[in-house]
Amino acid sequence: MTDDSPRPPRRHRHRPIYAAAAVLLAAGAAIAVPRLADAATTLQSLAAAKGKTVGFALTSSYLSEPAYKNIADTEFNLVVAENAMKWDATEPSRNSFDYTAGDAVASYAASGGKQLYGHALVWHQQYPAWVDGITGGADLLAAMRNHISNVAGHYAGQVVAWDVVNEAFEDNGARRQSIFQQRIGDSYIEEAFKAARAADPAAKLCINDYSTDGINPKSTAIYNLVRDFKARGVPIDCVGFQAHLILGQVPSDLQANLQRFADLGVDVRITELDVRMTTPADASELATQRSDYQKVFTACANVTRCTGVTVWGITDRYSWVPDVFQGYGAALMWDENYARKPAYDGAAAGLGGTVTTPTPGPTTPGPAGGCAVTYAVNQWNAGFTANVTVRNTGSSPISGWSLRWDYAAGQTVTQSWSSSVTQSGATVTATNAAWNGSIPVGGSTSFGFNGTHTGSNPAPVAFALNGAACVNG
Template sequence: MRSRRPGLLVSLLAGAATVGALLTAAPAHAADPPLRDLADARGKVVGTAVTGSKLTGTYGEVAGREFNSLTPGNAMKWGSVEPVRGRHDWAEADRIVAFAEAHGQQVRGHTLVWHSQNPGWLTDGTWTRDELSAVLNDHIDTEVGRYKGRLAAWDVVNEPFEEDGTYRRTLWYDTLGPDYIAQALTRARAADPGADLYINDYNVEGVNAKSTALYDLVKSLKERGVPVDGVGLQAHLIVGQVPSTVRQNIQRFADLGVDVAITELDIRMQLPATEAKLAQQAADYRSVVSACAAVDRCTGVTVWGFTDSDSWIPDTFPGEGAATPYDENYAPKPAYHAIAQALGGGGGQPADGCTATYGVTGQWNTGFTGQVRISCAGASLASWKVSWTYGEGQRVSQAWNATCAQSGAVVTCGNAAWNGTVPDGGSVTFGFNASWSGSNGVPVVTLG
């Protein structure tokens, strides 16, 4: 390894992206393979909710390139497909299924039984138990039957619980009792034996009263022989507030013998977005996707819209937004790169046995010197690239023995011409200077 000297200092790219530039950049491909390729390599799903009418132009190009699964955001909900009793409108749903089939993607049906977005004729009706039971069966037979053999999974029952773990009082619960859930699952299995059947809810990502109620329900259904294949954890989260027990919660459902899917992931923030918020959001996305990737029976992650221009958050939570992996102009945000890293990206798969370690070797009131060591044991590298995301606004100013660039909070460094090779049992080290204020936490480094 060469020694540090002034001639080896490599300045970062001039004018590294500010938040404003980050949020208005032109559409661009990430350096990694598409997310769907990274997910496929791990046997996972990486999906997105979509609006069928928008599946053209850049929106359609990104949706088709990056994801191996699509969920209709609204097109398969009861109010959309049967606004008038007995008269169905399948155009939007059919468009999404056709797009997915043309792009080699699976489809997750969403949702059959819910308390919201139902047609007025249903919610305003006066039903006996037998009448409503028949209406429910007919709806499931018709919709699931229409797409039999074409959908991978269905969110059969959506949001059955209150926050304290009691059943939500809905038309279904009040008229049919809690067994409406078993009825819906059983009917969906008969309508399409090949589709995986899920119960889906929000605020059940960590271990709490609501997720425990869901756990107890699934356990009971399985003991009774009711067909339930998985649970969906919606994961509509807030920046900096990812539950610490996400992986533990996923694992306990998996231990019941069911699959788990993160079905509606977005992570919102108070606007305007800042570098610090985007960095925290990236860390949160990485945390959730990594938790799923670590559990075999977690099938994958679906984001609830991939671009801020097609997100439900601003209309529902005034003053909040920027919740998705792409900005409104289809430029990938730090969250996108965090998802890629959690799926094994970051410039290509590193060789097993090679690691990267970040350290601070000196610090003063406004700056610090850092070092990253790439080491191999039982493997070797012909070239390398590392990346990390700062969470406290740190900015790298110069580096030696590597070529580095920083965009927003994301730093990417690659080997110099002379030190790309790392032999088995060997290591290389590069250093850098950077600024900091307030705090200087150590980020997680991804080796590619």
């Protein structure tokens, strides 16, 4: 099933933990940048081969992070503004428009040859306070038309499609009692689409909603609206299915649902995909998430009029999920340190690819003495930073690694880079990131992490790489 909770604004996050990351970057302990451009196959190449696009929601300030920008540049051929094109961002005061943030997203899309998807012209959230002050239905209708005319007109020729109206229905299929529904009435959706067509005749016009991924009262209400619009000649070209999913609950009738809308003569798209789970994530959850991503991408690939899939962000570092659903997260294809997760493999497989991300566990174990580990620490008060170098001293290359050690004084790992680190009691396991899993004979790789201690912070005395003991130093 999909989530049925009320939807708070999907604004980007500011998480205090990353202030520490900024200090480390300044000190030279930078997060490694995955060399994704070296990969023979990317999501965008797989999607393009099927005549589809794979997109992501962008907050342009994140492009200053090399790892983020590298993934954005390489893996996607469509961009949607996470917040920059919404009403509160584009028209903060009545008839006074600000396109600065939206134009930054549009500029990035154009510079990389990516399609630009518009989100969202009319929504019951993230509109400016002055809209609430409009009491008359006729005045609100005029303000809505003016907003659509200006914003869609500004991006005419740049945007391939717009979410014209977002989240207009309740889960039981009734109209959501938004300010637009209450003060304008049932006609507001139709009027919004007509205004959008007048402003940009070339853009495809979509209605977008959540918890509509399967056949249910909500998706059926939208189906009936689309059928009515098509019968009466009201402009509508596409339907967006947000797909903010819960782990293991991809609707079994997702593809059938997409197909029934396509049969009405409209395009369909997965517009805001993420799959959340309880955190911290374990290997079993990540495997299920991989399957979920594959199911969603497969469903779209199998429906001719499905234009593609957009994920609601790149990295768990900036996902909206933990701020809204307590205890949940890890919803995207890259983790907080930009390590590619098994979900990426699922998406690639759904598009017909065979890309494989290394997962925890031995893949090329070496004999005892086939590895050497150097563990260096810089500590202060109750915290420390550790930098670990693993050397392959054996006779065979290592492809995929998992390094394990035990702490003797209750130390706790809080944040890692260039690896994925988990801890169970005293035992810590560090697994390679997507870009540093291969260690040639005589070669080495390094990773690091932050941690806390309670006054005593002795170095580990033993390390095991893929289950085989390593030499210290």
